[in-house]
Amino acid sequence: xxxxxxxxxxxxxxxxxxxxxxxxxxxxxxxxxxxxxxxxxxxxxxxxxxxxxxxxxxxxxxxxxxxxxxxxxxxxxxxxxxxxxxxxxxxxxxxxxxxxxxxxxxxxxxxxxxxxxxxxxxxxxxxxxxxxxxxxxxxxxxxxxxxxxxxxxxxxxxxxxxxxxxxxxxxxxxxxxxxxxxxxxxxxxxxxxxxxxxxxxxxxxxxxxxxxxxxxxxxxxxxxxxxxxxxxxx
Numbered sequence: 001x002x003x004x005x006x007x008x009x010x011x012x013x014x015x016x017x018x019x020x021x022x023x024x025x026x027x028x029x030x031x032x033x034x035x036x037x038x039x040x041x042x043x044x045x046x047x048x049x050x051x052x053x054x055x056x057x058x059x060x061x062x063x064x065x066x067x068x069x070x071x072x073x074x075x076x077x078x079x080x081x082x083x084x085x086x087x088x089x090x091x092x093x094x095x096x097x098x099x100x101x102x103x104x105x106x107x108x109x110x111x112x113x114x115x116x117x118x119x120x121x122x123x124x125x126x127x128x129x130x131x132x133x134x135x136x137x138x139x140x141x142x143x144x145x146x147x148x149x150x151x152x153x154x155x156x157x158x159x160x161x162x163x164x165x166x167x168x169x170x171x172x173x174x175x176x177x178x179x180x181x182x183x184x185x186x187x188x189x190x191x192x193x194x195x196x197x198x199x200x201x202x203x204x205x206x207x208x209x210x211x212x213x214x215x216x217x218x219x220x221x222x223x224x225x226x227x228x229x230x231x232x233x234x
Contacts, residue, residue, distance in 0.1 A: 010037035010073075011094075011171040011204050012061060017070035018227075019056050030056045031067065032227025038172060038204035043195055045218040046208045047232050053224045054208040055176065061206060062174045063091045075171060092121070096165035096173040096203070100180040102157045104149040104164075110136060111145040114164045121168065128167075135163035138200065139193045155186035162194050166201060173198065175207040184213060191217050 019031040030053040038044060046054050059065040060072060063079055072079045074094050079087055104113050114132035119125060136145050139159040149157050158178060165173055178194070179187035195217050198205045207214070215221045215232075223232040 008039040008041070009076075010039050011075050012036070012038040012206075013071075013073040014057075014061060015071040015073070017057075017060060017067045017072065019053075019060060019065070019067050029227060031060070031070075031224075033070070034224070034227065034229050036061070036222075036229055038206060040171070040202040040204055041199050042220070043198060043205045043218045044207070045215050045221045045232075046206060046223070046229075047210070047212065047215065047221060048223045053227065057224065057229075058174050058176055058206065058208055061172075062095055062097060063087045092117075093168065094171045096168070096170035098158075098162050098165045098173065098175040098178045100177040102149070102161035104157055104160060106149050109146050109148050110141060110152070110160045110163075113149070113160055114167055117164060117167045131167060132163070135166055135197070136160070138197045139163050140189075153186070154182055155190050158182065158190050159193050162190070162197070166197060166203065169201065170203060173203050173205045175205065177209055178207065179209070179211060179214065184211075187211060187214065 014034055014036040017031050017034045020027055020029040034057060046057065048054055056065065060067050063072065074090055077090065079090060108116065111129055111132045114135055115128035118128035118131060133145060136142060139162065141156060141159055144152060144156055152160065179190055182190060191214050194205065221232040222229045
């Protein structure tokens with residue numbers, strides 16, 4: 001990670017976050033005082049086996065779950081003190097999400113899929129399409145903007161999904177196994193596109209992945225050990 005990234009103020013911060021699930025079979029504590037700072041333009045990977053708590057950490061950082069203890073801050077705002085409605089507004093305005101499956105709308109072409117979040121937020125169609133074109137070009141998809149998902153390869157579909165997640169200019173992008181369904185070569189292309197765009201857009205990126213080949217693109221690689229985030233030993 002460069003000195004420039006290190007000196008930027010965190011856009012997302014987890015402080016002493018705890019999370020325990022209670023079931024009929026007992027209690028399972030997943031997070032035990034997890035701490036994390038994400039800075040603009042920084043790429044951070046979260047690795048580890050299934051069941052280690054990666055999804056819980058992503059859901060907590062993405063304001064999809066409340067921690068039992070601790071603080072989640074987005075640009076200095078304590079999300080724990082907000083109403084559900086206010087949390088939803090922050091999630092829509094400042095957070096982007098990418099999943100293993102692209103979830104594109106089959107009936108819309110690439111440019112309309114990317115523009116959809118903007119238009120839902122009241123942006124005029126012409127402005128939404130201008131932003132969508134900009135992102136698709138950054139993703140290397142300028143000549144695919146009028147193709148529907150069924151006309152795109154798996155890697156192209158995932159790059160459209162990433163472009164869509166960046167449409168509202170989020171401060172943080174959270175990705176859960178974004179290349180899980182792709183072959184190694186396509187995975188590298190997708191991650192390189194994400195890396196380049198995140199740097200340009202100054203977006204902090206947190207990626208959960210089983211693919212250790214992708215960690216070479218990252219500024220930091222973390223894992224969960226006894227419920228706490230530590231540097232991964234690769």
